[in-house]
Amino acid sequence: MNALTGTLDPLTIDPTADSDEPPVVRLNAVTKRFGVTAALDGVSLSIRRGEILGLIGRSGAGKSTLIRCLNGLERPDSGEVEVDGRSIVGLGERELQPLRRRIGMIFQHFNLLSAKTVADNIALPLKIEGQKRAARVARVAELLDLVGLADKGGAYPAQLSGGQKQRVGIARALAARPALLLSDEATSALDPETTDSILSLLKDINRALDLTILLITHEMGAVRAIADRVAVLDDGRIVEQGPVWRVFATPRAATTRSLLRAFQPSLPAALVARLVPGRGRRTVLKVVVVGDQAREPLLAELALAVGARASLLHGGVDTVQGRAVGALFLELDGRNETSFAAALEFLRQRASEVEALGHVVDDD
Structure with missing residues (x-):
């Protein structure tokens, strides 16, 4: 943890470290x-x-x-x-x-053989493998149905849209299981x-x-x-x-x-232009909240817990992999150092990341 910004230091994790099953x-x-x-x-x-x-x-x-x-x-x-x-x-x-x-592979530009039908393109890995014709025909029919092209087996690549060509590429990549x-x-x-x-x-x-x-x-x-x-x-x-x-x-x-x-909310340019480094009377924070905390009344809880006043300047809550992810830009009263420190500690206990972006320069 970076003590100054409240962010996690760079880290990579091996997801198979605690798994008994060998990775593919x-x-x-x-x-x-x-x-x-x-x-x-x-x-x-x-x-x-x-x-x-x-x-x-x-x-x-x-x-x-x-x-x-x-x-x-x-x-x-x-x-x-x-x-x-x-x-x-x-x-x-x-x-x-x-x-x-x-190892099956699909490519950006499809790599289909233009002189062969869709069915023949899909069957090619099976033919190279030496499978009999009847087995190839059955497997191709199964794969065409899987990728939503059951009626395109006799078509040629030039007759297909880009999306259809990629579906053929996917079917071909899956042919050999x-x-x-x-x-x-x-x-x-x-x-x-x-x-x-x-x-x-x-x-x-x-x-x-x-x-x-x-x-x-x-x-x-x-x-x-x-x-x-x-x-x-x-x-x-x-x-x-x-x-x-x-x-x-x-x-x-x-x-x-x-x-x-x-993909991430950012502070409006007009506000960025008014920020200067450090902390002043009105400090701007970026606060990232994930999961249940992204749905909680964070500002109301902050006011009740430590008596600090914060305003929401910008940001919002999105959903990624079924988890709520919020990026909020807050303006926090920084005149009272004790209150400010207590507010930062409160936010860091509830957020995944808290970063001080600077303080607002008041308009003349």
Whole structure:
């Protein structure tokens, strides 16, 4: 805990530490360099069975390299990579092939074969695997129904919308019943309405099949919509990870705060312009409250408990992963130091984060 601001210091947590079930994916201190550049720099990450993990980062953060290390297309310089309980570091190409079939992948630009029908595109992994035609036909019909394209098996990719093409890509990725689905910027080329439908489909598939999904994206909205946890990759390092609601409520790393800026209330520019550092007669605080505390009459309780007067300047309460998350900007009377200190202590006991932004300069 930072004693000055009341915020939590940066921290990452391994969600599988207290779990008896082995994770579907485990990376331990993975490093990959290209020349003098470290694309991955000591990355450790675990994904539980049936979990959706959002991996987010700006372009060049290392997301593509991480994917290629997961499917064996790149070999890390050091560290361990395990998929479905098996270490893949050091495996030859022949040994990697059956393991890759345990990893389904969907892409930003769909990667469908234009000369093949929808049904043939979906059946391709099964044909490569050597399954008989009757088994392929039955599996394709099952998958077309699952993704809502039961009547499109005979169509060609050029006859489909972008959302329909991505549904075909999802069906193809599921054909071989993978243990892990990698979604690599799968909604980046789609309009917002279609994006929502694809994310909803992925969540439905996750629940119905208990399928583990790694959602690689630069869109925090996609993570918020369906992910259970989020990990933030910056300059080849995991700088923050945790439940989506927690990260959205109290982002700890500077990169996370920047990526989340559009999703969090901010003080109006006119008020920011009047703030100066330190504490004065009227101090402005940012207070983050989560869960039941976000629904409590905080200002009334503050006045009753310590006699301090505070005004709500800006902010509101949202819901993330079913939890109420509030970001409130308060103006607190700071003339009485004892009362001010008692008010800060009261707020810190009830809030996830309390930050003094400065004090208001009165108009002349």
